[in-house]
Amino acid sequence: MKGNDVILRTVSRIVVFIILTFGVELFLSGHNDPGGGFIGGLVLSSALVLLYVVYDIETVHEGVPLDFKKVAAFGAMLAVLSGTASAVLGKPFLSQTFGYFDLPIFGVTELATVTIFEAGVALTVIGTVETIILSISKDV
Numbered sequence: 001m002k003g004n005d006v007i008l009r010t011v012s013r014i015v016v017f018i019i020l021t022f023g024v025e026l027f028l029s030g031h032n033d034p035g036g037g038f039i040g041g042l043v044l045s046s047a048l049v050l051l052y053v054v055y056d057i058e059t060v061h062e063g064v065p066l067d068f069k070k071v072a073a074f075g076a077m078l079a080v081l082s083g084t085a086s087a088v089l090g091k092p093f094l095s096q097t098f099g100y101f102d103l104p105i106f107g108v109t110e111l112a113t114v115t116i117f118e119a120g121v122a123l124t125v126i127g128t129v130e131t132i133i134l135s136i137s138k139d140v
Helices: 006-028 037-054 057-063 068-088 114-139
Strands: 098-103 107-112
Touching (some): 006 037, 006 114
Antiparallel strands (some): 098 107
C-alpha cells in the first residue's frame, strides 16, 4: 500500500495494542480458564499479520528483527524441556507445581510451571504462523 492511509495506520496502532493485550491475557489465563499458549500465540501472531498488512514486511522487520524459524524452534525446545524437567526430578512427564507469590504490581499471584510449557507452545505457534505468512508473501 503506497497510498495515503493515515487513518488505517493510526487505527492499526490502537488495534495492535488491543490485540497484543488480549493475546497476553489469553496466554496468562490458560492454566485456569479457557486460553493458553496455542490460542494466545494465534492472537499475538495476528497482531503481527495486521502490521504486515498495514505496513510492508521490511518496515515491520526493522521494528521486530526476529527470525521466526528460530522462534518456533526455541518454543518447541522450551515446551519439551519443561516436560522433561519434571521427569529429571523424579516426577511423571509434564507434571506441574504452583505457588502463590506477592509480586510488586500484581499483588498475590499464582505462578505455575505450566506457564513455561505454555510459553513454549505460544512461541512455537507464533514462529510457525509468521514463517508461513512470510513464505506465502514471497510467492505473491
